[in-house]
Amino acid sequence: xxxxxxxxxxxxxxxxxxxxxxxxxxxxxxxxxxxxxxxxxxxxxxxxxxxxxxxxxxxxxxxxxxxxxxxxxxxxxxxxxxxxxxxxxxxxxxxxxxxxxxxxxxxxxxxxxxxxxxxxxxxxxxxxxxxxxxxxxxxxxxxxxxxxxxxxxxxxxxxxxxxxxxxxxxxxxxxxxxxxxxxxxxxxxxxxxxxxxxxxxxxxxxxxxxxxxxxxxxxxxxxxxxxxxxxxxxxxxxxxxxxxxxxxxxxxxxxxxxxxxxxxxxxxxxxxxxxxxxxxxxxxxxxxxxxxxxxx
Amino acid sequence: xxxxxxxxxxxxxxxxxxxxxxxxxxxxxxxxxxxxxxxxxxxxxxxxxxxxxxxxxxxxxxxxxxxxxxxxxxxxxxxxxxxxxxxxxxxxxxxxxxxxxxxxxxxxxxxxxxxxxxxxxxxxxxxxxxxxxxxxxxxxxxxxxxxxxxxxxxxxxxxxxxxxxxxxxxxxxxxxxxxxxxxxxxxxxxxxxxxxxxxxxxxxxxxxxxxxxxxxxxxxxxxxxxxxxxxxxxxxxxxxxxxxxxxxxxxxxxxxxxxxxxxxxxxxxxxxxxxxxx
Numbered sequence: 001x002x003x004x005x006x007x008x009x010x011x012x013x014x015x016x017x018x019x020x021x022x023x024x025x026x027x028x029x030x031x032x033x034x035x036x037x038x039x040x041x042x043x044x045x046x047x048x049x050x051x052x053x054x055x056x057x058x059x060x061x062x063x064x065x066x067x068x069x070x071x072x073x074x075x076x077x078x079x080x081x082x083x084x085x086x087x088x089x090x091x092x093x094x095x096x097x098x099x100x101x102x103x104x105x106x107x108x109x110x111x112x113x114x115x116x117x118x119x120x121x122x123x124x125x126x127x128x129x130x131x132x133x134x135x136x137x138x139x140x141x142x143x144x145x146x147x148x149x150x151x152x153x154x155x156x157x158x159x160x161x162x163x164x165x166x167x168x169x170x171x172x173x174x175x176x177x178x179x180x181x182x183x184x185x186x187x188x189x190x191x192x193x194x195x196x197x198x199x200x201x202x203x204x205x206x207x208x209x210x211x212x213x214x215x216x217x218x219x220x221x222x223x224x225x226x227x228x229x230x231x232x233x234x235x236x237x238x239x240x241x242x243x244x245x246x247x248x249x250x251x252x253x254x255x256x257x258x259x260x261x262x263x264x265x266x267x268x269x270x271x272x273x274x275x276x277x278x279x280x281x282x283x284x285x286x287x288x289x290x291x292x293x294x295x296x
Numbered sequence: 297x298x299x300x301x302x303x304x305x306x307x308x309x310x311x312x313x314x315x316x317x318x319x320x321x322x323x324x325x326x327x328x329x330x331x332x333x334x335x336x337x338x339x340x341x342x343x344x345x346x347x348x349x350x351x352x353x354x355x356x357x358x359x360x361x362x363x364x365x366x367x368x369x370x371x372x373x374x375x376x377x378x379x380x381x382x383x384x385x386x387x388x389x390x391x392x393x394x395x396x397x398x399x400x401x402x403x404x405x406x407x408x409x410x411x412x413x414x415x416x417x418x419x420x421x422x423x424x425x426x427x428x429x430x431x432x433x434x435x436x437x438x439x440x441x442x443x444x445x446x447x448x449x450x451x452x453x454x455x456x457x458x459x460x461x462x463x464x465x466x467x468x469x470x471x472x473x474x475x476x477x478x479x480x481x482x483x484x485x486x487x488x489x490x491x492x493x494x495x496x497x498x499x500x501x502x503x504x505x506x507x508x509x510x511x512x513x514x515x516x517x518x519x520x521x522x523x524x525x526x527x528x529x530x531x532x533x534x535x536x537x538x539x540x541x542x543x544x545x546x547x548x549x550x551x552x553x554x555x556x557x558x559x560x561x562x563x564x565x566x567x568x569x570x571x572x573x574x
Contacts, residue, residue, distance in 0.1 A: 056405060056406045057405060058401070058405045059574065076408040077408070079408045080407075082406055084403060086399045086403050088398060089399050090397040090400035091400070095309070103306045106302050107302055107408070108408060109298075132313070
């Protein structure tokens with residue numbers, strides 16, 4: 001497995017003005033394989049933005065190791081292969097979209113033609129290049145930031161709230177773009193509060209809470225509920241027999257042993273199992289469960 | 297080095313769209329155009345006679361054209377130094393704070409640019425803008441007076457470029473301050489204060505004789521000690537423009553002192569920037 005980024009025992013403690021300290025990351029360990037779309041979720045203050053800043057070399061870790069695309073975040077050759085969309089884009093108000101994109105391309109040592117830059121703008125749904133950025137809506141700024149991040153077909157795209165301020169139709173377009181980037185082979189690291197968006201784009205999820213990674217795995221794994229099962233029996237099954245064994249409304253609550261005992265019981269009475277799968281929950285529930293677990 | 301130039305070029309692009317700099321270049325153009333239409337200079341046998349500004353006679357007597365031009369260049373160089381330094385300290389005060397703005401610095405640092413390249417690129421970009429302003433204003437005035445009098449001189453341009461060293465020192469302070477307090481107001485204020493202190497530093501010895509010996513005087517001497525002698529630099533710049541005699545050692549010493557001050561401040565800024573969490 002080739003790896004896009006790894007963090008081992010990563011810690012970051014911010015010093016406050018009067019000599020105090022505020023830990024943001026507490027020994028974060030994570031590996032993201034190349035070519036996956038990884039969703040980082042967690043409540044405010046969980047350390048998601050700090051982690052992203054560490055990956056970009058904007059914030060220096062207090063301890064631990066981090067490697068991005070096989071190198072250090074400070075390595076300019078590594079950074080040349082990263083596209084980044086910050087959470088709060090601060091764009092030069094006096095420039096036009098095309099000027100801004102040209103400037104980013106130049107700093108990335110790329111030399112696209114104006115036609116190519118216009119195509120990049122069109123790709124994110126920005127057809128205008130006569131308006132100054134200062135007059136852009138939040139959604140337009142976000143689209144421009146996305147175009148800048150995708151310039152030069154980077155190997156790793158780090159996107160902090162990519163659909164923030166974008167209308168529902170625009171979100172669909174952005175999602176399509178992200179999936180195109182993934183299909184191209186880029187690794188996506190997505191930090192979004194819109195869990196439904198994360199669910200639709202990402203195939204791996206990490207739940208960050210209080211500076212530590214509480215849960216990590218494939219989308220199916222983290223959503224899977226190991227104590228609740230969806231079961232379906234052949235038509236004509238006696239509902240009272242099923243209920244007596246614990247199968248209510250097509251669901252069974254219990255661990256694997258309990259499930260098998262219940263199945264043996266109903267099968268002994270002639271009922272036939274058609275399908276069985278672990279029940280799944282949405283990311284909102286995953287996050288709530290993780291935070292609830294941490295709180296208790 | 298390429299990235300430093302790219303950052304500088306990027307800053308020029310941004311400045312081109314800003315009202316401050318449009319105002320600067322429009323202002324210089326207006327002054328040149330108004331002078332071009334309203335100033336009448338007649339040179340007869342190396343002397344100015346019947347010269348008029350807005351239709352009024354400038355001199356009652358016949359005066360040497362060289363002397364008049366020398367005076368004009370002297371005044372223009374002083375005006376360019378002090379006026380330019382003050383204007384640019386205000387107009388350029390937000391470049392470095394904008395560079396560090398949340399949402400922008402992360403984006404810039406995610407690009408293949410080292411922090412020091414960002415810092416020096418920004419610094420260089422501002423100096424290039426200043427140099428362009430100086431070149432446009434000084435060359436424009438020199439050409440205008442050259443056409444009107446037939447006496448051509450590049451000393452105003454040369455003197456103004458020596459004066460650029462003064463703004464280089466002022467802007468180094470402004471950049472350095474930004475890495476400790478990210479505020480355009482503080483950066484601009486630091487520039488203006490440096491200009492004032494730099495002028496006072498030129499008269500350090502004579503000012504100290506006016507003070508009572510003690511803590512205040514010692515403090516003043518210590519504060520003034522590292523400051524570039526901006527008042528003297530302005531005089532050097534003006535004297536070069538006016539083709540007045542100067543000791544080359546004085547000019548060299550002045551420029552070297554200002555250069556050391558500038559590089560020291562930029563080194564502090566780079567040191568601070570490298571250690572900053574943004």
